[in-house]
Amino acid sequence: MRHISEYRDASRMGPLLDAISASVARPINLMEVCGGQTHNLLKYGIDAMLPEQLTMLHGPGCPVCVTPLELIDQAIAIAKIEDVIVTSFGDMLRVPGSHTDLLGARSEGADVRIVYSPLDAVDLAEKHRDRQIVFVGVGFETTAPIDALAVLRARQKDLDNFSLLAAHVLVPPAIDALLCAGDVNIHGFLAPGHVCAVMGYTEYEALAERHGVPIVVTGFEPLDLLVGIHMAVRAIQTGQATVFNQYRRVVTREGNVPAQQTMRRVFALCDRKWRGLGLIPNSGLRLRSELSRFDAAARFGVAGLTARESTECRAGEVLRGALQPPQCVAFARECNPDHPLGAPMVSAEGACAAYYNHRRT
Numbered sequence: 208m209r210h211i212s213e214y215r216d217a218s219r220m221g222p223l224l225d226a227i228s229a230s231v232a233r234p235i236n237l238m239e240v241c242g243g244q245t246h247n248l249l250k251y252g253i254d255a256m257l258p259e260q261l262t263m264l265h266g267p268g269c270p271v272c273v274t275p276l277e278l279i280d281q282a283i284a285i286a287k288i289e290d291v292i293v294t295s296f297g298d299m300l301r302v303p304g305s306h307t308d309l310l311g312a313r314s315e316g317a318d319v320r321i322v323y324s325p326l327d328a329v330d331l332a333e334k335h336r337d338r339q340i341v342f343v344g345v346g347f348e349t350t351a352p353i354d355a356l357a358v359l360r361a362r363q364k365d366l367d368n369f370s371l372l373a374a375h376v377l378v379p380p381a382i383d384a385l386l387c388a389g390d391v392n393i394h395g396f397l398a399p400g401h402v403c404a405v406m407g408y409t410e411y412e413a414l415a416e417r418h419g420v421p422i423v424v425t426g427f428e429p430l431d432l433l434v435g436i437h438m439a440v441r442a443i444q445t446g447q448a449t450v451f452n453q454y455r456r457v458v459t460r461e462g463n464v465p466a467q468q469t470m471r472r473v474f475a476l477c478d479r480k481w482r483g484l485g486l487i488p489n490s491g492l493r494l495r496s497e498l499s500r501f502d503a504a505a506r507f508g509v510a511g512l513t514a515r516e517s518t519e520c521r522a523g524e525v526l527r528g529a530l531q532p533p534q535c536v537a538f539a540r541e542c543n544p545d546h547p548l549g550a551p552m553v554s555a556e557g558a559c560a561a562y563y564n565h566r567r568t
């Protein structure tokens with residue numbers, strides 16, 4: 208297949224659904240890790256067409272959703288400092304912090320701007336030498352290389368008014384933590400295709416072997432998802448605990464080596480707190496010590512800020528696959544896109560937003 212429309216060809220879906228049904232011989236819980244996959248499963252009604260014995264659990268692969276509350280509070284605290292411009296991607300602005308969100312801070316006078324790339328923030332720093340420019344960098348291995356490039360460009364241009372509030376997280380340690388916790392029965396995973404396009408999938412091979420589950424690197428289009436699900440179900444039924452690559456048109460085993468090298472020049476591993484999953488060792492990226500002058504949390508003295516998650520919002524359970532969004536009592540009532548109680552209702556990749564947009568009734 209060469210065109211994207213072919214990956215959405217409804218006439219090819221029926222035979223795949225039949226093949227999946229024929230392969231499922233017992234109850235199976237399969238987790239798609241990425242929020243983009245969750246949205247397409249619901250948007251195209253795939254989850255509703257799967258056999259009853261097969262349950263899709265939605266994983267922690269929404270970067271905005273797993274960003275801890277204190278990161279939002281830190282960004283807001285920095286935005287309130289005079290002569291600071293805080294920049295980020297659009298959906299970060301509406302993620303609730305402890306008391307308000309970045310949009311709320313902007314309405315109270317803070318200079319908060321949407322950018323489409325961290326490199327735009329570097330350009331802003333070059334243009335406004337008298338202001339401090341902070342980029343709030345959240346995301347998985349997909350966004351880390353471009354954030355790393357922004358830091359390298361700021362160093363090359365000798366910009367002492369650019370800094371990064373970094374909260375990057377890594378997928379494999381999160382899968383490991385979910386499987387070690389063991390409170391949700393997960394028989395297999397659809398790994399995020401775009402993360403694996405950068406990182407390859409060698410890390411997932413060790414995970415599959417250690418935990419005895421198959422992991423299928425999967426794309427995002429309807430036929431990608433159905434083929435990925437079929438591969439995972441067959442592997443579960445036949446006891447193959449290994450990695451399969453459905454997304455071969457994009458992903459290689461080694462991934463994008465230059466992008467990985469750029470990341471490693473700028474970032475080192477660190478323990479990171481995830482919303483809903485708690486502190487996961489070596490699951491995040493921090494700036495290397497030789498680049499610590501670009502660390503916004505240290506520059507503005509907000510690293511020590513802590514926050515307590517809301518008891519109203521059950522995002523933690525949603526992100527672990529322990530709760531489907533409609534099972535939250537606030538879903539589509541107190542919590543909706545106009546008045547979100549938690550990040551999964553705000554983010555373009557959030558599971559609660561996916562159910563709200565595609566499966567409210």
Ligand code: SF4
Pocket residue numbers: 519520521522525532535536537538539542543547548549550551552559
């Ligand atoms: S529906 Fe709203 S309150 Fe419930 S878990 Fe999702 S974001 Fe949180």
